[in-house]
Amino acid sequence: MAGVEQATKIECSACAKVILCGEHAVVYGRPAIALPLPTLRAHARIEPDRRAFTIVAPDVGVTVSPWRHSRLTRNPLARAALAALELVGQQPPRATLTVTSDIPVGANLGSGAAVSVAIARAIAAYFNRALPPEEASRLAYEVEQLHHGSPSGIDNTVIAYEQPVWFARGKPLELLDAKLVAGLPLVIADTGIATPTRIPVGDVRAAWERDRERIEGYFDAIASLTHVAREALERGDLEQLGRAMNANHALLQQLGVSCPELDALCDAARSAGALGAKMSGGGRGGNMIALVRDATHAEVLREALLHAGAKRVFA
Numbered sequence: 001m002a003g004v005e006q007a008t009k010i011e012c013s014a015c016a017k018v019i020l021c022g023e024h025a026v027v028y029g030r031p032a033i034a035l036p037l038p039t040l041r042a043h044a045r046i047e048p049d050r051r052a053f054t055i056v057a058p059d060v061g062v063t064v065s066p067w068r069h070s071r072l073t074r075n076p077l078a079r080a081a082l083a084a085l086e087l088v089g090q091q092p093p094r095a096t097l098t099v100t101s102d103i104p105v106g107a108n109l110g111s112g113a114a115v116s117v118a119i120a121r122a123i124a125a126y127f128n129r130a131l132p133p134e135e136a137s138r139l140a141y142e143v144e145q146l147h148h149g150s151p152s153g154i155d156n157t158v159i160a161y162e163q164p165v166w167f168a169r170g171k172p173l174e175l176l177d178a179k180l181v182a183g184l185p186l187v188i189a190d191t192g193i194a195t196p197t198r199i200p201v202g203d204v205r206a207a208w209e210r211d212r213e214r215i216e217g218y219f220d221a222i223a224s225l226t227h228v229a230r231e232a233l234e235r236g237d238l239e240q241l242g243r244a245m246n247a248n249h250a251l252l253q254q255l256g257v258s259c260p261e262l263d264a265l266c267d268a269a270r271s272a273g274a275l276g277a278k279m280s281g282g283g284r285g286g287n288m289i290a291l292v293r294d295a296t297h298a299e300v301l302r303e304a305l306l307h308a309g310a311k312r313v314f315a
């Protein structure tokens, strides 16, 4: 049934994410743990307007007229909007959709998926339609495929559900108890290097094509650590979780997806007493995460990471 178009402004948002353990291996069917970052968000606002449906993203100086695009456009903003309109069975409204985001782009924090989910939520809400997380996730996955050819689906999932997830491709999704990670003292530091995920993902694919046995060995070792990390989370054993994070970083280095800047931030975090530190997400730039003892220690680490060259630190 067609929804009723809103006469007033609608605002929706979606969170950023980090991968606690298991990135890259998750593309090849191994499990990974991802956490939402509710304080960093992408926003979508729709206001009725007399002009034809327009999307504006003022932070990046982009204006898009989705009606000029086909449903299968490679423009991610238009693609998300057109997919959402199809989902709710509506034509483009006479309205302006404004997209803004606190999430740095290319920083492995899920900015693309968060923008898609925020757009989808806003369009559904504009037509008074509920958007279940599985539908928001499916829609964002479709757009993610434009960014890199073989996304595992973990980013769109954790962002659409806004809950910690245990994610294994092709297996039923497991939502982890939010209490397990509520208050988990993580510090996130941005190298300031924006790297599209498709680059490290493509390099891992090329290495895997060359030497499957060796690369599958890394994936299996990462999967074991992801299980260790989950058990540590469930027991509240931060020391053990930190060790699993350190070992995961070492394997990602061997896979070739870290970089000197990420390694330097991880080293600085450990020297400042972090229980564990690792790159998070695609790598070759973007962000690393460090596990600390408590909020006071997080402040110490913030200083150490800025000193070691982090462009931004989120605690």
Ligand code: MEV
Pocket: 019, 022, 023, 024, 025, 026, 027, 108, 150, 151, 152, 153, 154, 155, 197, 201, 281, 282, 283
């Ligand atoms: C990106 O956040 C995580 C990767 O494993 C890619 C993916 O799962 O699609 C690097």
